[in-house]
Amino acid sequence: MKESSRSSKGSHVARPVSTEQRLMDVAATLFASKGYAAVGIREIAREAGLTIGSLYHYASSKEDLFIKLLRSSYVSAIDRARKTIAMAPTPAQRLQALIRLHIVGEVTEANVWELERTELEVISPEARAALIELRDEFEQLWRDIIEEGISDGSFAPEDPAIVRISILRMCNGVVLWYRPDGRLTLDEISDIVFRQALLLLRAG
Amino acid sequence: MKESSRSSKGSHVARPVSTEQRLMDVAATLFASKGYAAVGIREIAREAGLTIGSLYHYASSKEDLFIKLLRSSYVSAIDRARKTIAMAPTPAQRLQALIRLHIVGEVTEANVWELERTELEVISPEARAALIELRDEFEQLWRDIIEEGISDGSFAPEDPAIVRISILRMCNGVVLWYRPDGRLTLDEISDIVFRQALLLLRAG
DNA sequence: GTCTATAGGCTGATAGAC
DNA sequence: GTCTATCAGCCTATAGAC
Incomplete structure (x- = not known):
């Protein structure tokens, strides 16, 4: 997802990824697919092409690795969401762009949101509080769009909070069910989900 | 959930529950709240008031315990759903009853569906196939209601499959967010979710 | 049907060479 | 920054007494 086109090498080969980034990607994929407790540090290290000892150079514990990865995932998701929202003029268009961004992001990267x-609950209270703050910041973006739509009259949901959660x-x-060779493309799915979201928001 | 009012004792105290039932309930709650891998058999045994050795009298392995509990949860959910559906005359009423049953069931028992x-994926292929069959049987009840609603003209969703998944x-x-002391009761929430489901189904 | 005791393996984490 | 070697503890599961 990181573009880093300002890399100085100007190389024509596949853009090299730092060991740390590779480690985070591997950990995200494994944690998202199997759950925190089901993934061992040996498996993460192996998939990242490292030994256990080397892994501990990048994170001080399994929990620390998990926290680092969640934080970076949340931060980058919020960042991209803000930029996407800024480019759409109406609440409905902002919602459409955000839905597509979120669905595509989850399928092409790892789905950390379900985690x-x-x-x-496995992580320490202080770290958890910081992560929950980030998660709330992300959800606030959706909340704002819905509130703006209500204000300008384009949305009129029965219960804004439940609609937001549902969307x-x-x-x-x-x-969980998307398959690349399935009936629908990600863009088509995103459009259907967006129209379903509109149905919920325009209930009034 | 099991009534067993035909117990011969006619006791006026709280209905006694078999050790096996208690074990299954405890395991369901723990697995649902923390995930399969994060729960140890020691914890399950302790919560159920047993030692590890005794636990293995009821299940031959941790996986077997998990399978038994999922199977019994699915079977009883399907059974209750069928009875609920049979009492409602129209697709919309069947849907309303099923939504309420499902939401209340998940909150008052353990939420095994998210598992x-x-x-x-952790369980053996044969057992998994049997469980997936039960899950599909449950989902088929929802599919049938939607199809019946489409046939009689009361529903007209853009994409029946995605609407079913969304509902x-x-x-x-x-x-995940319901709190007994929260803003809404389970009945109120169920009604809102039902009306949201109707919005998705009557998109036409 | 419940217990105690223990086997055997895997886990997260550390020490220290290079 | 990466490695090998290793530790202490926890895990699932079993054996066998009662």
Whole structure:
């Protein structure tokens, strides 16, 4: 997802990725697919092409690795979401762009959002509070769009909070059943989810 | 959930529960809240008031315990759903009853449905196939209601499959944020989710 | 049907050479 | 920054007494 086109080498080969980035990507994929407790540090190290000893150069513990990866995932998701929102003029268009960004992001990267369900509870209270703050910051972006739509009259949901949760769950669920060779493309799915979101928001 | 009012004792004290039932309940709660890998058999045994040795009298392995509990949860959910559906005359009423049953069931018992997300992958292929069959049987009940609604003209969703998945995810998500002392009762939440489901189904 | 005791392996984490 | 070697503790599961 990181473009880094300002790399000085100007190389024509596949852009090299830092060991740390590779480690985080591997950890994200494994944690997202199997859950925190089910993934061992040996497996993470092996998949990242490292030994256990080397892994501990990048993170001081398994929990620290998990926290680092969640934080960077949340931060980059928030960052991209803000930029996407800034380019759309109306609440509905902002919502459409955000839904597509979220669905595509989850399928092409790792779905870290479903992890918060129970896995956040394994980490220490202070670190958890910081992560929950980031998660709330992300959700606030959706909340704002809905509020703006209500203000300008384009949305009129029965219960804005439940609708917001429902829309996010519809997005988060796609990665569980989407298959690249399936009936629908990610763009088509994103459009359907967006129209479903509109149905919920325009209930009034 | 099991009534067993035909117990011969006619006792006026709280209905006694078999050790096996208690074990299954404890295991369901723990697995649902922390995930399969994060729960140890020591913890399950302790919570159920047993030692490890005794636990293995009821299940031959941790995986076997997990399979038994998922199977019994699925079977009883399907059974209750069928009975609930049979009492409602129209597709919309069947849907309303099923949504309420599902939401209330998940909150008052353990939410085993979210487990299938990734946890089903840890169990052996044969057992998994049987469980997936049960899960599909449950989902087929929802599919049937939607199809019947489409046939009689009361529903006209853009994409029946995605709407079905979305409705189920809206139901399954409630247990993640519902609090007994919160703004809404379970009945109120169920009604809102039902009306949201109708919005998705009557898109036409 | 419940217990105690223990086997055998895997886990997260550390020490220290290079 | 990466490695090898290793530790102490926890895990699932079993054996066998009662």
